[in-house]
Amino acid sequence: MGRFHRHDDGTVHDHDHGDHDHDHGDHDHDHGDHSGYRTGSQRVDVLEAIFAENDARAGANREAFESNGVRALNLMSSPGSGKTTILSATLDELGGDVAVGVIEGDIATDLDATKLAGRGAQISLLNTGNGFGGECHLDAPMVTRALRGLELPGLDLVVIENVGNLVCPAEFDVGEHAKAMVYSVTEGDDKPLKYPVMFRAVDVVLLNKIDLVPYLDVDVENYVTRVREVNPTATILPVSARTGAGMDAWFDWLRRFAAGAPTD
């Protein structure tokens, strides 16, 4: 059940006191009295980050990517913004020249993976539903597990489709080199203000479903301005995964990213 304690290889996890800066020196152990009564409380200073184990695993994932010359992108959004649709168009476009692996985390079923199959990419499914917290974000140990379903040496790029959620995915480093976000014009332009932590964390925002602008009372410039207000540096790309409008700019961005070149 513990997301930070899953041991896919069957080993029992043992906290390695050697690589933390634990200070156990101020304990005054007296194990002589086992009567079950408290013989006096004492304070132990800890000062350990609660995400320390996740971040260590994320670092290991990043090393695995880098030692194989792979660049990793964490793709996030609220549910239904268009991550899978954008990803399938992307696989069709890049198939020839960039070797792509997909970690598919946003699944209650294998529907998304079915949509992505047959497009020349390696796909590793993550069943995020079987545990506490698993429905709302991916963490680094989950991605470690998914990596076993990919042949990293043959890949240039891994895209991780995160769970549809604007809150917690931004908090968990999974070992990616950049964070991308899909934000569709059907969601309302107040989302950057309501979820500033997520919007500030991302390197590129795909402003999706611009084909629907004529039917909605919205304006793309306004969306761009709202994103800019919380994230002055992100690349913002208005696109329609449906019509293909703007998608070339996204493909260019991703090609540069996969090649390890500057993206802005």
Added chain:
Amino acid sequence: MHELALCEAIADVVKSHADGQHVDVVRVRIGALRQVVPESLSFCWSMVRDFADMPEAELELESVTAAVQCRSCGHDSEITSQWSLLCPRCDSADVAVLRGNEFLVTSLDVSDREPQQTQKE
């Protein structure tokens, strides 16, 4: 949102520092930018501590108000609004976060009584 998973992570950190002793108090420091709902964390803790063999461990939360340093106007300010991360003085988004990302176990109170589950007569 994922407070249950967070409590499991807290319990792991506590265990590695408690050295098998009875845990009375767990102190956690949380920055406002961590998007943690304190009531929800406390509620989840009341469940997780039983499974983690520390059924009497009280969770004490210390919250840290977010603060930013503005690159436009140069001022440091605390963020009082719940949503915004803009500089309160000039509304610029070009800010560096000074405080608010904290999320750590700061200290424990332990006592010499053994945890109940491991007690053997």
